[in-house]
Amino acid sequence: MTRLETAPNIAGPDDFYAELLAAHEELSRAESDALNARLVLLLANHVGDRKILSAALDAARKATPQRR
Amino acid sequence: MNKIFERALYPYRRSADQDAAAPVRHPVIVVGAGPVGLAAAIDLAQRDVPVVVLDDNDKVSSGSRAICFAKRTLEILDRLGCGDTAVETGVTWNLGKVFFDERQVFDFNLLPEDGHKRPAFINLQQYYLEQFMVERAHELTAAGKPLELRGRNRVIGVTPHADHVALDIETPDGRYALEADWLIACDGAGSPVRSMMGLDFTGKVFEDNFLIADVKMQADFPTERWFWFDPPFNRGQSALLHKQPDDVWRIDLQLGRDIDREREKQPERVIARIREMLGDDVAFELDWVSIYTFQCRRMERFRHGRVVFAGDAAHQVSPFGARGANSGLQDTDNLCWKLAAVLSGSAPESLIDSYDTERVQAADENILNSTRSTEFITPKSEISRIFRDAVLDLAEAHPFARPLVNSGRLSVPCAYDGGPLNGADAPGLPARTRPGAPAADAPLGNGWLMDALDGGFQLLGIDADIPQGVAHDDVAVSTLQLSAADNPALRKRYLGEAERAIYLIRPDQHVAARWRSHDAQAVGAAIDHALGK
Ligand SMILES: Cc1cc2nc3c(=O)[nH]c(=O)nc-3n(C[C@H](O)[C@H](O)[C@H](O)COP(=O)(O)OP(=O)(O)OC[C@H]3O[C@@H](n4cnc5c(N)ncnc54)[C@H](O)[C@@H]3O)c2cc1C
Numbered sequence: 001m002t003r004l005e006t007a008p009n010i011a012g013p014d015d016f017y018a019e020l021l022a023a024h025e026e027l028s029r030a031e032s033d034a035l036n037a038r039l040v041l042l043l044a045n046h047v048g049d050r051k052i053l054s055a056a057l058d059a060a061r062k063a064t065p066q067r068r
Numbered sequence: 069m070n071k072i073f074e075r076a077l078y079p080y081r082r083s084a085d086q087d088a089a090a091p092v093r094h095p096v097i098v099v100g101a102g103p104v105g106l107a108a109a110i111d112l113a114q115r116d117v118p119v120v121v122l123d124d125n126d127k128v129s130s131g132s133r134a135i136c137f138a139k140r141t142l143e144i145l146d147r148l149g150c151g152d153t154a155v156e157t158g159v160t161w162n163l164g165k166v167f168f169d170e171r172q173v174f175d176f177n178l179l180p181e182d183g184h185k186r187p188a189f190i191n192l193q194q195y196y197l198e199q200f201m202v203e204r205a206h207e208l209t210a211a212g213k214p215l216e217l218r219g220r221n222r223v224i225g226v227t228p229h230a231d232h233v234a235l236d237i238e239t240p241d242g243r244y245a246l247e248a249d250w251l252i253a254c255d256g257a258g259s260p261v262r263s264m265m266g267l268d269f270t271g272k273v274f275e276d277n278f279l280i281a282d283v284k285m286q287a288d289f290p291t292e293r294w295f296w297f298d299p300p301f302n303r304g305q306s307a308l309l310h311k312q313p314d315d316v317w318r319i320d321l322q323l324g325r326d327i328d329r330e331r332e333k334q335p336e337r338v339i340a341r342i343r344e345m346l347g348d349d350v351a352f353e354l355d356w357v358s359i360y361t362f363q364c365r366r367m368e369r370f371r372h373g374r375v376v377f378a379g380d381a382a383h384q385v386s387p388f389g390a391r392g393a394n395s396g397l398q399d400t401d402n403l404c405w406k407l408a409a410v411l412s413g414s415a416p417e418s419l420i421d422s423y424d425t426e427r428v429q430a431a432d433e434n435i436l437n438s439t440r441s442t443e444f445i446t447p448k449s450e451i452s453r454i455f456r457d458a459v460l461d462l463a464e465a466h467p468f469a470r471p472l473v474n475s476g477r478l479s480v481p482c483a484y485d486g487g488p489l490n491g492a493d494a495p496g497l498p499a500r501t502r503p504g505a506p507a508a509d510a511p512l513g514n515g516w517l518m519d520a521l522d523g524g525f526q527l528l529g530i531d532a533d534i535p536q537g538v539a540h541d542d543v544a545v546s547t548l549q550l551s552a553a554d555n556p557a558l559r560k561r562y563l564g565e566a567e568r569a570i571y572l573i574r575p576d577q578h579v580a581a582r583w584r585s586h587d588a589q590a591v592g593a594a595i596d597h598a599l600g601k
Contacts, residue, residue, distance in 0.1 A: 033451075033454050034454060034457060034458055034461070037454045037455050037457075037458035038458045038461060038462055040455075040458075041455070041458055041459060041462060041469060041472070042462070042466075045468040045469075
């Protein structure tokens with residue numbers, strides 16, 4: 001992988017999305033925030049490539065209209 | 069108790085300068101006899117540059133303040149003649165443990181790499197270091213070196229001129245005036261010289277308060293660095309426990325922002341806090357207590373004409389990572405050979421500008437590192453704390469998260485990448501010893517490479533023939549013929565895959581330039597370049 005994959009890449013998108021929400025079920029807001037943070041860190045380490053991580057941060061930032 | 073920091077080690081003595089009709093001019097005057105000013109004085113005197121040190125005190129630092137001294141500092145101290153005493157008295161440690169809440173999340177070993185004379189770090193009270201340096205200064209004076217240490221000489225006026233600096237000094241016998249070709253201001257974070265010259269000192273102020281307590285106890289805690297995030301005995305804050313010589317332990321407790329400093333300093337309160345941390349069954353005695361806040365800031369420029377700032381006077385960092393004293397000693401390490409070269413006429417005055425460039429680069433690196441540690445230890449926002457806690461939660465089970473835990477990065481010397489004095493580089497040689505980087509130690513027979521670097525320009529031929537003794541104009545260059553044949557450390561650090569190499573080392577033990585084969589003309593050009601010509 002040399003660039004951030006932004007085309008669909010997850011098999012069974014609905015299943016994944018449901019699993020993501022299920023992981024947060026019955027968590028308080030603080031617990032959810034903590035879970036998200038751990039998830040980001042785990043995935044970031046899996047990706048590893050600093051260029052792709054920077055591109056992902058950039059893409060995430062730009063997806064919010066007011067920050068564009 | 070007669071503590072070392074209560075003894076006058078360089079008591080006031082009237083100097084002939086005080087009776088002179090006109091202000092006496094000295095080549096170099098150093099203001100401040102803290103670790104940085106003392107290092108400058110010793111270095112200059114060893115280079116036969118006459119130096120006068122003025123300090124408004126006559127004792128070493130009261131309380132231990134800095135305790136961790138890094139390998140590079142120990143190498144500098146070796147060159148200054150006080151490395152052995154420091155290492156023999158200091159405590160060597162390698163193991164660190166990190167705790168979060170009630171549990172240990174991981175431990176780490178600084179894994180000292182083989183083939184270095186000095187360990188990664190020692191712990192030593194700052195007053196001991198200063199004592200050894202004062203003793204070394206006295207030894208040099210006794211041996212006829214041009215070093216004078218004047219206690220209770222307070223600088224109260226500084227007037228810079230184009231080619232010298234005029235000083236007003238207050239002593240127990242009243243005032244007198246002096247002049248210096250060069251003034252090195254090592255007068256600490258509050259630098260009166262800086263204020264008197266109306267110079268800036270800007271940066272980030274951190275509002276957190278920390279309680280430092282040095283306690284004496286015969287406890288069987290191991291010689292390790294223990295760091296707690298959010299422990300039960302100091303909720304929401306951090307804590308540190310670290311061993312010093314003489315059964316003294318450094319305890320550092322984060323207190324938070326809005327506190328009553330006077331109340332927190334009361335011994336009963338400090339003792340109660342420490343008892344909570346150590347448990348009721350540990351007997352201890354308070355040695356020194358202080359509450360500090362800190363700032364990360366630097367002067368915009370360290371050289372202002374003939375006044376050069378070094379140490380805390382030039383830059384300040386948070387204590388995490390022990391970069392205050394360590395980086396200050398690297399300042400004077402960088403400065404003194406340059407001043408000696410300028411004063412002897414073998415380098416142009418503009419060489420001192422490279423001190424500014426190189427040490428500002430180092431200060432920025434130190435400020436960046438210590439600001440990052442500070443952010444991790446005392447998160448400034450809710451999301452910063454969320455990520456911090458996530459890292460700590462993951463670190464216990466997942467090794468990947470451990471390098472993200474930042475309880476203070478260890479002080480490492482700056483490699484002056486892109487520096488103005490760097491000469492040729494040859495492709496294929498190890499990155500670690502590139503031009504600008506500090507030389508890496510390696511065993512040499514029964515000794516060490518760092519000990520063989522003699523404080524002047526030096527040419528190393530590693531499995532490459534170089535002439536014996538090189539003279540370039542009036543600059544003496546000593547030569548060292550080495551072989552990596554049975555020396556894997558030397559091979560790895562200086563040759564990599566190459567069969568041979570030539571290194572030009574600066575007087576401060578940083579690499580100036582390197583080649584794959586000897587070329588006298590190229591070496592001469594590199595020496596000129598390193599002298600700012
Ligand atoms: C509470 C505390 C804890 C610290 N903990 C650590 C730590 O854990 N690790 C670390 O690396 N660093 C630590 N530091 C920082 C470290 O102590 C400093 O970085 C180091 O002392 C800087 O040395 P210096 O020589 O530049 O300045 P200083 O040690 O401050 O010396 C300045 C000298 O200048 C003299 N002086 C001042 N004004 C005048 C004047 N007008 N005329 C003549 N002389 C003058 C003073 O008497 C003093 O001797 C700590 C500092 C403090 C205060």
